[in-house]
Amino acid sequence: MTAGPLLAIQGLSKSFGGLQAVRDFDLDVPERSIVGLIGPNGSGKTTVLNLVTGEIAADGGSVRLDGREILGRPAFRVCRARIARTFQLVRVLPGMTTRENVLIGRLFGSAPATPEHARKEIDALLDRVGLSDLADQTGAQLTYIDQKRVELARALATQPRLLLLDEWLAGLNPRELQIGIELIRRIRDEGMTIVMIEHVMEAIRALCDHVVVMSAGGLIAAGAPDSVLNDPEVARVYLGDDDA
Amino acid sequence: MILFEVVLSGVLVGGMYGLIALGLNLQYGIARMMNLAYGEALMGGAYTAFWFFMLWRIDPLASMLFSVPVAFCGNWLIYRYLLSPLIRRAANQEILEADTILVTFGLLFVFQGLALVQWGGEYRGYTYLAVPIDLLGATVALNRLMAFVAAVVLALALYWLLRSTRLGGALRAIAIDPVAAQLVAVDVPRLSALAFAAGGAIMAAAGTLVSMFLSFNASIGIVYTLKALIVVIMGGVGRMLGCLMAGLLLGLAEALGAYLVDPGLTLAINFALFLLVLLVRPQGLFSRG
Amino acid sequence: MQRRTVLKGGASLIGAGSLPTIARAQAPKSIRIGYAVALSGPYAPGAQSTTWSQYKLWAKDVNDAGGIMLKKYGAKVPVELIDYDDRSQIEEAIRLVERLILNDKVDLVLAPWGTATNLATAPVFNKYEYPVIHFTASADRVAQLGPRWPYSFWALVQPKPATAPLATMVKKLTTEGKIKGRVAIMHVADQLGVEMAAAMQEACKKEGVEIVYFKSYPLGASDLSPQIREMMALNPDAFFAFSYPSDTFMVTEQSHVLGFSPPIYYTGVGTPFPAYAAKFGAKKNGVLIYGAVDSTAPGQKEYRERHKAMYNRDVEIGSIGTYATMQILQKAIEQVGEIDRKKIRDAIAGGTFETIADVYSFKGQLHQNAWAVGQWQGDEVVAVYPENKRGAKPLMFPKPKW
Numbered sequence: 001m002t003a004g005p006l007l008a009i010q011g012l013s014k015s016f017g018g019l020q021a022v023r024d025f026d027l028d029v030p031e032r033s034i035v036g037l038i039g040p041n042g043s044g045k046t047t048v049l050n051l052v053t054g055e056i057a058a059d060g061g062s063v064r065l066d067g068r069e070i071l072g073r074p075a076f077r078v079c080r081a082r083i084a085r086t087f088q089l090v091r092v093l094p095g096m097t098t099r100e101n102v103l104i105g106r107l108f109g110s111a112p113a114t115p116e117h118a119r120k121e122i123d124a125l126l127d128r129v130g131l132s133d134l135a136d137q138t139g140a141q142l143t144y145i146d147q148k149r150v151e152l153a154r155a156l157a158t159q160p161r162l163l164l165l166d167e168w169l170a171g172l173n174p175r176e177l178q179i180g181i182e183l184i185r186r187i188r189d190e191g192m193t194i195v196m197i198e199h200v201m202e203a204i205r206a207l208c209d210h211v212v213v214m215s216a217g218g219l220i221a222a223g224a225p226d227s228v229l230n231d232p233e234v235a236r237v238y239l240g241d242d243d244a
Numbered sequence: 245m246i247l248f249e250v251v252l253s254g255v256l257v258g259g260m261y262g263l264i265a266l267g268l269n270l271q272y273g274i275a276r277m278m279n280l281a282y283g284e285a286l287m288g289g290a291y292t293a294f295w296f297f298m299l300w301r302i303d304p305l306a307s308m309l310f311s312v313p314v315a316f317c318g319n320w321l322i323y324r325y326l327l328s329p330l331i332r333r334a335a336n337q338e339i340l341e342a343d344t345i346l347v348t349f350g351l352l353f354v355f356q357g358l359a360l361v362q363w364g365g366e367y368r369g370y371t372y373l374a375v376p377i378d379l380l381g382a383t384v385a386l387n388r389l390m391a392f393v394a395a396v397v398l399a400l401a402l403y404w405l406l407r408s409t410r411l412g413g414a415l416r417a418i419a420i421d422p423v424a425a426q427l428v429a430v431d432v433p434r435l436s437a438l439a440f441a442a443g444g445a446i447m448a449a450a451g452t453l454v455s456m457f458l459s460f461n462a463s464i465g466i467v468y469t470l471k472a473l474i475v476v477i478m479g480g481v482g483r484m485l486g487c488l489m490a491g492l493l494l495g496l497a498e499a500l501g502a503y504l505v506d507p508g509l510t511l512a513i514n515f516a517l518f519l520l521v522l523l524v525r526p527q528g529l530f531s532r533g
Numbered sequence: 534m535q536r537r538t539v540l541k542g543g544a545s546l547i548g549a550g551s552l553p554t555i556a557r558a559q560a561p562k563s564i565r566i567g568y569a570v571a572l573s574g575p576y577a578p579g580a581q582s583t584t585w586s587q588y589k590l591w592a593k594d595v596n597d598a599g600g601i602m603l604k605k606y607g608a609k610v611p612v613e614l615i616d617y618d619d620r621s622q623i624e625e626a627i628r629l630v631e632r633l634i635l636n637d638k639v640d641l642v643l644a645p646w647g648t649a650t651n652l653a654t655a656p657v658f659n660k661y662e663y664p665v666i667h668f669t670a671s672a673d674r675v676a677q678l679g680p681r682w683p684y685s686f687w688a689l690v691q692p693k694p695a696t697a698p699l700a701t702m703v704k705k706l707t708t709e710g711k712i713k714g715r716v717a718i719m720h721v722a723d724q725l726g727v728e729m730a731a732a733m734q735e736a737c738k739k740e741g742v743e744i745v746y747f748k749s750y751p752l753g754a755s756d757l758s759p760q761i762r763e764m765m766a767l768n769p770d771a772f773f774a775f776s777y778p779s780d781t782f783m784v785t786e787q788s789h790v791l792g793f794s795p796p797i798y799y800t801g802v803g804t805p806f807p808a809y810a811a812k813f814g815a816k817k818n819g820v821l822i823y824g825a826v827d828s829t830a831p832g833q834k835e836y837r838e839r840h841k842a843m844y845n846r847d848v849e850i851g852s853i854g855t856y857a858t859m860q861i862l863q864k865a866i867e868q869v870g871e872i873d874r875k876k877i878r879d880a881i882a883g884g885t886f887e888t889i890a891d892v893y894s895f896k897g898q899l900h901q902n903a904w905a906v907g908q909w910q911g912d913e914v915v916a917v918y919p920e921n922k923r924g925a926k927p928l929m930f931p932k933p934k935w
Contacts, residue, residue, distance in 0.1 A: 053427060079429035091424040093417055095482075104417045105428040107410045114410070158428055246766070250759045257756050298811070353573050364846060365578025367778040367803060369786075369812045376790045385758070385790040458755065459782035459808070461578040467753055503759050508722040508749030 004067060006031040006193045007052075007162055012061035012071075014051055021047045023217040025061070029162070034184070034194045036204045036225065039214035040238055045197045046088060048214075049164050053085055054078040065162065079109065084155035085164035088197070090147040092139035092154075098146075099135045102126060102153045109158030122157065129153045129183065145176055156187070163187070165196040169203050181206050201229060213237070249382040250503040251496065256384065256392045258495020260454065262488040263395040264468055265475035266402055267446030271319075273482035274419045274439035277327050277344050281351035282472065283465030285315045285444040287359060289451025290368075290460045297370045304372055304456050305394070311448045319444025322351070323437045352466065359462035369459030391453035398449060402442075403484050415439055419482035474514070478521045480528020489530055493517075560606030561640075563613040564872060566592075568643035569629035571650075574621025579778075580646035583669060583851040588614065588643055590843055591859040601863055604870030615639055623653045630657045640872045641862070648672055648724060655685045664865075664878040666858040669851065671695070673728050679897040684878050686895050688858050690824055690903035692725075692732040698905050698918035699799065699821075700736035703771050706930065707742070712796060717746035717769035719760060719784075721777050721801075729775035729801070729823075745769050754780060758787045771797035775823070778803030785813060785820075789935050796931030797821065805907060805914045807847035817909040819932030825907025825916035826850045826857075826890040827924030833889040850890070850907065850914060857888035892923065 007029040014022045022044045029035045037045050051058045054075040063071040070081055084105075093101050099122060106118040106125075126132050129149045134142060142150065148168060155163060169180050181203050188194055188207075198204055204211060204225055211228045213221040215237045221228050228234060264286070271279050292311035296302035327344055334340035373387040406412035414435055417425040426432045450468070454460070479490030494517065501513035521529055568588060571580040592614050595601060600609035615637055619626035626645050633639050634657070644667045645654055651670035658665045659682040666686045667675075675687045707714030716737060720730035726749065737744055745767045750757060757780065764772070772795045774784050781803035788794065799821035803809060810817055826833070836856065840848045865880035866872070885894040893900050906918040908929055915926040 055423065055427070074431075074433070075426035076429045076431045079427055085427055087424075091421055093420040093424060095420050096416065100413065104413050104425070104430070107413055108429040108431075154428055246759070246762055249762055253756050253759050260755075356577065357573060360572070360577055360581055364844070365581035366806060366846070366849075367578075367782060367808050369782045369808060371786065371812050371814075374786050374790050376792065383762075383791055385787065388756075457783075457786065459779050459803075459812070461778075463575050463578050466575070499756065499759060502750065502754075503763070506748065507719075507754070507760055508751060510754060511722075511751040 005029055006066060007195070008062075008064045008067075009048075009052070010062045010064075012048065012051060012063065013059045014047055014056065015059060020217045022051065025214075025217075025219055027212060027219075029193060029195055030209075031161075031193050032188065032191060033209045034188055034196065034207050036208035036211040037195060037197045037214065038199070038204065038211060039220075043214040044217040045214055046166055047217075049085060049166055049195075049197065052078070052164065053083060076108075079158055079160075082159065082161040083164065084109075084158045084160035084162075086148070086151040086155055086166055086168050088166040088170075090144070090151055092142065092147045092150050094140035095138060097136050097138050098126065098131055098142065098150050098153075099123075101139055101150050102157045105154040105157030106159075109160075125153050125157055129156075130179075144171060152183075161193060163192050163194045165194060165198075167197055167199065169198060169200050177203065205229070247503070248380070250499050252379065252382050252384060254496035254499030255492060256388050256495070257498065258492035259392040259395045259399075260450065260491070261471060261475050261494050262491025263399050263453075264447060264450045264472040265479060265487040265491050266399050266484060267443040267450065268469075268472040268476050269479075269482060269484060269487050270415075270439045270443035270446065272476060274415050275323065275436040275443070276422070277323065277440060278341060278348070279440075279443075280345060280348040280469060281322075281355055281465070282348075282443070282447060283467065283469035284352060284355035285319065285447035285465075286451035286454065286468050287355070287460065287462065287465040288315060288318075289448035290455035290464065291359065291363060291451075292448075293452040293455045294368050294370055294460075297372065304370075304452050305390075308449055308452050311452060312445045315448030316441045316445035320437055320441035322444075323440040326351070327440075328433065328437070352469075356462050356465065363462065365462055367459045367461045368455075370455070372456050374457075385457060387456040391456050394453055395450070398446065399488050402446070403488070406484055411435075416482075474518050478518060478529055480530050483528055483530055486528055486530025490528075493529075558606060560603060560608040560610055561872070563611050564601060564603075564641070564866075565613050565615060565637070565639045566641045566643060567615040567617070567633035567637055567639035568645065569617040569619040569626050569633070570646045571621040572618035576621035576647055576650070579669075580621075583849075584644075584646040584855055585616075586844060587852050587855040587859065588616075590840060591856055591863075593843065594839065595863065602867050602870075603872075604867070606871075619645060619650070623650055626650045626654050627657055630654045631661075634661045634663060641874070641877075643862075644668060644670075644858070655682050658682075659684045662874055662878075664862075664874055664881060666861055666881065668855045668858045671725055671728075673732070676897070676899060679899065683898070684874075686881055686898045686900075688854065688861075688893060688900045688903070690905045691899070692728040693736075694901070694903065695823065695905045696729060696733040697736045698920075699733060699773060700740040700742055702906075702918070702928065703737070703742050703797065704740040706771075706797070711930065712770040714742055714771070715745045715767070715769040716742055716771045716773065717764045717767065717795075718744060718748075718773045718775070719746070719757075719764075720749050720775035721752055721754075721780055722749040723752050723777065726775045726777070726801070733773060733775070750780070752777065754783075756787075757784050758791060761787055761791050761793050765791065765793050770795045771799075773797075773799045774801060776801040776803070778806065782809065782812065785809075785816075789813075789816060792935070794932070794935045798932050799823075799906075802851075804909075805851075806849045810909075810912065816935055818911060819929050820909045821917070821932075822850075822907035822909065822914060824850060824854075825904040825914065825918075826853045827892075827904065827916050827922070828913060829924045830889050830891065831887065836889045853890045857890035857893065860888040861886045861893055 005028040009027040012025040039045055050056045052063055054073050070078055102122050126135055131149050208225050211225045213234050221231050221234050289311045293304040293307045296307040330343045375386045376383045377386045414430045422432050475491045479486035497517050498510045502510045570585050571577045592612050596611045600611035602609050617629045633642050642663050644665050646669050648670040651667040664684045666688050668688050671689050671691055673692050706712045720726035746764045781800045801823045804822040864886055865877050868880045869876040904916045907914050908917045910929050917928050
C-alpha cells in the first residue's frame with residue numbers, strides 16, 4: 001500500500017440545505033508530506049476536514065486512508081483509524097487539566113493504553129510541545145496559545161498517521177509563529193503526514209509541499225506553494241471575496 | 245443538642261438528594277438527555293423493595309440486586325431505541341432538547357399509568373429497621389442512617405470511577421465537549437447510553453433506599469425528578485462533586501430553615517436558595533469554568 | 534315482563550297502522566352518567582383509589598341488580614358511565630364537566646376528586662343545574678356557599694365540626710385529671726391542613742385548652758424528626774397532626790423511633806388506609822383518625838366483600854364515604870322516578886338516607902352531623918365522635934405506649 005497516497009479524497013460532496021458547501025472535491029495526500037488547504041472564509045475548507053473526520057455525514061464521494069474507505073464511519077472510529085485534528089476555535093476540555101486533556105487522547109486513541117502506562121508517554125509529549133510547566137493547570141486557565149498547544153498534544157496523543165490542522169497558527173505573534181512553524185516541521189520530520197488549513201502565507205510557503213485552493217466549495221488551483229500563490233486567479237478570489 | 249440533631253437530620257436527607265442528583269447528572273450532564281421520566285426509576289425501585297419485602301420478606305438492600313440491573317437495562321433500551329433516534333432527527337440542540345422533553349414526558353405518564361393499573365393508587369410503605377440508634381448523643385432511625393451510608397458509598401464509588409478510571413475520563417470528556425471527545429476516539433454514542441443507563445440504575449437504588457423510611461405511591465417519581473433537577477442546576481451540570489455538595493447543602497438548608505425559621509417555609513427556602521444560585525452563579529455553585 | 538307486554542302492544546298497534554302514541558312513555562335505554570377524575574398526574578393515585586374505583590363499583594352493583602328503578606316508566610334502567618381523565622388539571626376538569634353536559638348531554642355528572650377541583654367545578658354544575666354530591670372536599674368556605682350553589686351538596690365532615698370534638702375531648706380528659714392538657718399541633722402547609730389546624734386552634738381557645746406547639750411543615754417534607762424532638766422537649770400529652778398520607782406515615786414511624794408516644798395521638802389523611810395497618814401492625818391501636826364511618830352500618834360488610842372481589846384490596850373509609858354518596862344519588866333518583874334534575878336535587882335536599890357509611894341528611898346542603906373522629910381499636914377503624922350518633926364507640930384512652 002505504500003505506493004498510493006496516504007489519504008485519497010474523490011468526488012467528495014456536501015450541501016447544507018441549498019448551499020453546496022463542498023462540490024466534487026478531489027485531493028491526494030502522499031505520506032510524510034504537508035498539504036496546505038487555502039481559500040477565503042466560507043469556501044468549504046473546514047467542511048472538508050469535518051467530512052474526513054466523520055463529524056458530519058457526506059452526501060457522496062470517497063475518502064480512503066491507505067486504500068481503506070473511511071467515509072461513513074463514526075468520528076471515534078475515524079480517530080482509531082489514526083486520523084487526528086485540531087479545531088479552528090479551540091476545543092480544550094476546560095474542566096480538565098492539561099495532562100488530563102492529553103491523557104484522554106492517549107487512553108482512547110488508536111492504541112488504547114492503561115492510565116499508568118500512558119502517563120509517562122504523556123509527560124514526554126507535553127515536553128515536546130512545551131507544556132511541561134502547565135501540566136496541572138485546567139484548560140480554562142490557559143492562554144489561547146497554550147490551549148492550541150494542548151489541542152495539538154491531545155491530537156498527537158491519539159498516535160495518528162494523518163494530522164489535520166485547522167488554522168493552528170492563526171493568532172500567534174511573530175516569535176510564536178516561528179516556534180509553531182518549527183514544531184510542525186519537526187512533527188513532519190518524525191514521519192507525520194499533515195493537512196493544514198491556513199491563512200498565514202508565510203507558514204504555507206515555509207511548510208507546504210503542495211497547496212490546494214478552494215473557492216465556493218470547489219477546487220480552483222493546486223500545485224507548489226510559490227506557483228499557486230502567484231496565480232492571478234487565486235489572488236482575485238482572495239482579494240475579491242475576503243480580506244483573509 | 246437539638247441544633248446538632250437538626251444538622252444531622254439535614255445531612256441524612258441531603259445525602260439522598262446528592263445521590264439522585266448524581267444520577268440525573270449522568271443522564272443530563274453526560275448523555276445530554278433531559279429525562280422527565282427519570283424519577284420513575286425511583287418509583288420502580290421503591291415498589292420492587294416493597295413487594296419483595298411484603299411477599300417474600302427479602303431484605304430491601306438485597307432487592308437492589310434485582311431492581312438496579314432491571315433499571316439499567318430499561319434505561320439503556322429507552323436511550324437506544326427511543327431517545328437516540330431523536331439525535332439523528334433533530335436539526336439542532338434546541339430541537340433535540342424539546343423533543344426529548346416531550347418524549348420523556350410521555351414516558352412518565354406511561355410508567356405512572358402502568359404502576360397505577362398494576363398496584364393501584366394507594367400509599368405503600370413497610371417497616372424496616374425503624375429502630376433508634378444513638379449517634380454522638382443524637383437519636384436517629386437506623387433505616388435513615390443506613391440509607392445515608394449506602395447513598396454516600398454509591399456516590400463516592402461513582403465519583404472515584406469518574407475521576408480515576410479510563411472510562412471515567414471518557415465520560416467526563418463527553419460531559420464537557422462531546423464533539424472534541426469523539427475526535428479523540430471516545431465512542432460517544434455507546435458511552436452516552438451507558439451513562440444514561442447508569443443514571444437510571446442509580447435512581448432505582450435511591451428508590452430502594454427512600455422506600456426504607458418514606459411511604460410512596462405511583463406518582464412519587466416526578467417529585468424526585470424535580471428535586472434532582474434543582475440540585476443539579478445548583479451543583480452544576482456535569483459536575484459530580486458539586487452535586488453531592490449541593491445536595492447536602494439543600495438538605496441542611498431545609499432542616500435548619502425549618503428549625504430556625506418555620507417548618508412551613510422549607511419549600512420557600514428551597515426555592516430561594518435555588519434562585520439565589522441562579523442569580524449569583526448561574527453556571528452552578530461548584531463550577532470552575 | 535311488563536316491558537315486553539308494552540313493546541308487544543306497541544308493535545301490534547303500529548302494525549295495525551293506527552294510533553302512533555303509546556300510553557306509557559318509553560323508558561330510556563340507559564341513564565348516562567359522566568364524570569372527570571384524575572387518572573394521570575399527581576392527583577391520580579388518590580382519585581383512582583377513592584373516587585374512580587367507587588364509581589365503577591357502584592355502576593357494576595347497580596347493573597348487576599338490573600339498573601335503577603324509574604317509577605315513571607315502571608322499569609329498571611341500567612346506568613352507563615362516560616368517563617374522562619382531567620390529568621390532575623383543574624382547568625381541564627372544568628372544561629370536561631362542561632363538555633359532559635353540553636356535548637355528551639349526559640343525564641347526571643358525578644363529582645371530581647379533591648377539594649380544589651370540587652370547588653372549582655361547582656359553579657359549572659350549578660350553572661347548568663346538575664345536582665352533585667361532593668365528597669372529597671373539605672373547606673370552611675362551603676358552609677357559606679349553600680344559597681349560592683343550590684345544586685351542590687357537601688357530604689364530608691368540614692374543618693370546624695371535624696376539630697371541635699377533639700378540643701372538647703382534651704378539655705374533658707383534663708377536667709377528669711387524666712391528662713395535663715398540653716396540646717401539640719402540626720399541620721401540612723396546604724389548604725386542608727391549614728384550615729383544620731386553624732379550626733383546631735380556635736376550638737382549643739374556646740375550650741380554654743393550652744397549645745404548647747403549633748407549626749406547619751411543607752407538602753412533601755422528607756424528615757419531621759426535628760419537629761418531633763422539639764415537641765418532645767415540650768412534653769405534650771395530646772398530639773394532633775393534620776397531615777396528608779405520606780407525612781402521616783412518616784410522622785408515625787419517626788414517633789415510634791424517637792419514642793414520642795403521648796396518650797392522645799391523632800393523625801390526618803392516610804391513617805385509616807389498609808397500607809397504614811399493614812405497615813404499623815399492632816402499633817396502630819388507639820391512634821385517632823380524621824373522619825370515620827359507622828362500621829356497623831347495614832350493608833357495609835357485603836360492600837367490603839364486593840370491593841375486595843373487584844379490586845383485590847381492602848377499602849379505606851374515604852372510599853366507603855364516596856360509595857355512600859352514590860347510594861344517596863340512587864335513592865333520590867328512585868324517589869323521583871325519572872331523570873328530572875330539579876326534582877332529584879330537591880329529593881337530596883329534603884331526604885334522610887341510610888347508607889353503608891352513615892345516615893345522611895343535608896341542612897343548607899351540608900351534612901351537618903358527619904362523622905368527625907375515628908380510632909383504630911384493635912384491627913378495626915371505629916367511629917368515636919360525635920358520640921351521640923348511632924354506631925359511635927367509646928374512646929379508647931389512653932393509647933397504649935409504643
